[in-house]
Amino acid sequence: xxxxSINPPSLSIIQDIINHIEDNLLSKITPVTIAKQLLLSESxxxxxxxxxxxxxxxxxxRYRRLTLAATExxxxxxxxxxxxxxxxxxxxxxxTKAFSRFHGFPPSLVRRGFPVTNRFEALEIxxxxxxxxxxxxxQITPLAPxxxxxxxxxxxxxxxxxxxxxxEWRLLYHIAKQLFKNQILFKLDGKTMIFxxxxxxxxxxxxxxxxxxxxxxxxxxxxxxxxTRCTKDGFKYFDVLYEGMKIRCMFYGDCxxxxxxxxxxxxxxxxxxxxxxxxxxxxxxYYGNASKDTSHYQIVEEWLKEHERL
Numbered sequence: 001x002x003x004x005s006i007n008p009p010s011l012s013i014i015q016d017i018i019n020h021i022e023d024n025l026l027s028k029i030t031p032v033t034i035a036k037q038l039l040l041s042e043s044x045x046x047x048x049x050x051x052x053x054x055x056x057x058x059x060x061x062r063y064r065r066l067t068l069a070a071t072e073x074x075x076x077x078x079x080x081x082x083x084x085x086x087x088x089x090x091x092x093x094x095x096t097k098a099f100s101r102f103h104g105f106p107p108s109l110v111r112r113g114f115p116v117t118n119r120f121e122a123l124e125i126x127x128x129x130x131x132x133x134x135x136x137x138x139q140i141t142p143l144a145p146x147x148x149x150x151x152x153x154x155x156x157x158x159x160x161x162x163x164x165x166x167x168e169w170r171l172l173y174h175i176a177k178q179l180f181k182n183q184i185l186f187k188l189d190g191k192t193m194i195f196x197x198x199x200x201x202x203x204x205x206x207x208x209x210x211x212x213x214x215x216x217x218x219x220x221x222x223x224x225x226x227x228t229r230c231t232k233d234g235f236k237y238f239d240v241l242y243e244g245m246k247i248r249c250m251f252y253g254d255c256x257x258x259x260x261x262x263x264x265x266x267x268x269x270x271x272x273x274x275x276x277x278x279x280x281x282x283x284x285x286y287y288g289n290a291s292k293d294t295s296h297y298q299i300v301e302e303w304l305k306e307h308e309r310l
Contacts, residue, residue, distance in 0.1 A: 012125075013038070013040070013048065014048060014049060014052045014053065014125050015124070015125040016038055017034060017038060017045065017048075017049060017057070018060075018122065018123050018124070018125065020034055020037060020038065021034065021057070021060060021061060021064070022064070022122050025061070025064055025065060025068065026086060026087070026088075028088070029061065030058075031045055031046055031056075031057045031058065034057065045057065052125070053123060060123070061088075062098065062102075063102070063120035064120060064122065065087040065088055066087070066098060066099055066102040066103070066120075067118075067119045067120045067121070068087065069083055069086075069087045069095075069099065069107070070099070070103060070107075070110060070116045070119075071116075072086075073107050073110040073111060073116075074110050074116060080092055080095070080096075080107050080108070080111075083095065083107070084096075095107070096108075101261075102118065103116060103118055104118070104277070105270070105277075156197055156198060156269065156271045156272065157271075157272040158196070158197075158198050158271060158272065158273045158274070159274065160173060160273065160274055163198070163200060164200050165195075165200055165202070165203060168195070168203045168206075168245070169273070171206065171242065171243055171245050172188075172192075172195075172196065172206060172273065173273055173274060173276065174243075175206065175208075175242065175247070176188075176273065176276055176278050177276060178221075179208075179221070180276070182221060184210065184214065184217055184218060184221060185210065185211055185214065185261065185264055186208050186209065186210050186264075186279070187208070187209050187264060187265060187268050187279040187280060187281060188206075188207065188208065188209075188271075188278060188279070188280040188281065189207045189208065189209040189250060189281050190205075190207030190248065190250075190281075191203075191205075191207065191296055192205070192206050192207040192208075193207075193280045193281040193282075193283070193286060194283065194286065194296055194299060194300060196271055196273070196278065196280045197269075197271060197280060197283055197303075199283075199299050199300065199303055201295075201296070201299065203245075204246065205239075205245065205246040205247065205248050206242075206245060206246070206247050206248070207248045207250065208247065208248070208249050208250065209249075209250045209251070209252065209264065209281075210249060210250070210251055210264075211251070211258075211259050211263075211264055212251045212252065212253025212254070212258045212259055213253075213259045214251075215228060215236070215251055218249050219238070222240045222242070222247070222249070224238060224240050226238065228251070233254055234252060234253055234254035234255060234258075235250070235251070235252055235253075236250075236251050236253075237249060237250040237251065265279055267281055267282050267284075267285035268280065268281055268282060269281075269282050283300050283303065283304060284304070286300055287300050287301060287304060
């Protein structure tokens with residue numbers, strides 16, 4: 001009786017998978033079709049690829065397609081509709097959503113000359129793994145692509161050196177930068193969002209909104225051990241002093257999708273504050289929901305009328 005020798009899968013198989021993907025990026029490829037082509041089981045392919053590359057086959061395909069799509073957007077006049085179909089998306093909306101999640105801004109901004117800084121290059125398996133995320137130098141520090149969901153506009157640019165309330169802008173910038181560094185999702189909210197759009201007034205506190213489930217992470221960021229205040233179902237907050245300024249951290253929850261990026265960033269614009277892109281609640285949303293007898297409401301109303309956005 002003879003014993004059949006069974007050789008374990010080698011790294012060369014992973015490279016074969018990568019090569020097959022790269023050769024067929026514009027085709028309808030899936031883990032199932034790749035496994036069939038390379039005579040592997042789908043489970044074996046998926047486990048091996050994730051173990052070696054650190055991402056799934058599906059993620060690899062998506063990252064590569066969106067990288068190539070951004071390059072073609074910047075270098076050609078091919079309509080976005082055609083690019084969506086070319087890179088495997090059934091609708092322009094689906095393409096825009098995926099592109100925004102990956103790059104941090106929609107494809108329309110690339111056509112306006114906005115720099116693309118996130119790239120995922122083809123992997124090559126040698127003794128070491130090469131490729132993966134590549135970042136070019138940019139004057140703007142974007143949010144990580146997987147952390148920013150469907151914020152469609154980039155309407156305001158704030159040069160803090162030209163603003164009146166330098167201390168407040170410095171604090172606002174510093175907090176935003178530290179939150180980005182710690183990968184904590186947030187948006188500027190409350191009256192702070194009016195200030196952050198450049199409509200300056202004496203700022204008595206900085207208001208930040210976070211995901212409901214991120215309360216422990218946020219409290220740890222601010223080194224806070226006291227309890228969060230709950231004023232009603234679905235809303236809680238805490239206040240903390242940060243370099244002499246009161247910071248109000250707010251959490252909205254207890255509703256469908258309350259811990260998704262989409263929920264956090266609803267009614268939100270991107271505002272460039274010096275070299276940061278910061279998610280800020282829109283002036284239109286404030287105008288539609290705030291009390292009409294306040295001075296802040298009047299500030300927003302006058303700005304919107306001046307810019308014909310009512």
